């Protein structure tokens with residue numbers, strides 16, 4: 001396992017009461033692909049996994065979407081100031097946009113699970129990997145939890161990206177179960193809380209997608 005590298009928080013943007021966007025500048029280059037995640041560490045806290053919300057940038061900056069769960073590292077990051085030093089370990093993860101080549105792409109995200117989807121959608125469109133378009137189903141508790149409206153609007157303006165918001169009582173698996181078109185040509189990327197990822201996977205299998213074409217980050221893998 002590679003030694004963690006040092007990084008500094010260079011910008012902070014609070015988008016809701018519990019979600020903030022952190023920009024980190026690694027001290028040495030941190031190489032990763034859109035869709036992957038890193039283990040972030042801070043002195044005094046157990047390291048935790050967070051998905052890169054940006055695609056690899058020439059200047060090395062990386063953004064993360066952090067939900068403050070009220071304890072642990074996420075709460076410490078929720079009050080951290082610019083200049084705070086962190087460690088970055090990785091990258092990890094199987095959500096590779098190479099699988100999207102010439103296929104219709106379905107992304108399903110819950111909450112801050114949207115972070116890697118933004119990075120992957122931006123990179124798929126930038127590389128022109130598919131002419132079939134990218135569809136994102138985004139689950140959030142309330143409208144105000146759709147905290148990444150500027151990033152979604154930028155993707156929508158490409159004309160090659162469509163968005164279904166599953167808000168409140170309508171969860172992503174429910175939204176997907178109300179449609180009946182076959183997904184047998186699709187590749188799917190899923191990210192968010194474990195129960196959501198598992199229910200969405202079940203629905204997608206009934207709609208004809210091959211299990212080998214589903215890639216996910218299941219956050220239940222890392223419980224407290």
Ligand SMILES: Cc1cc2nc3c(=O)[nH]c(=O)nc-3n(C[C@H](O)[C@H](O)[C@H](O)COP(=O)(O)OP(=O)(O)OC[C@H]3O[C@@H](n4cnc5c(N)ncnc54)[C@H](O)[C@@H]3O)c2cc1C
Nearest residue numbers: 048049050051065066067069071072073074112219222224
């Ligand atoms: C592959 C992967 C990628 C991830 N990417 C992101 C990401 O991009 N953004 C992000 O915000 N998180 C992400 N997570 C979740 C993150 O790694 C932590 O599990 C989460 O931030 C809680 O860690 P903590 O140390 O702050 O809290 P802990 O000390 O583990 O827990 C503190 C309190 O919060 C509760 N809690 C823990 N997790 C959650 C949760 N998800 N929702 C509500 N309450 C919770 C605990 O039960 C406990 O009461 C990802 C997880 C994985 C496995």
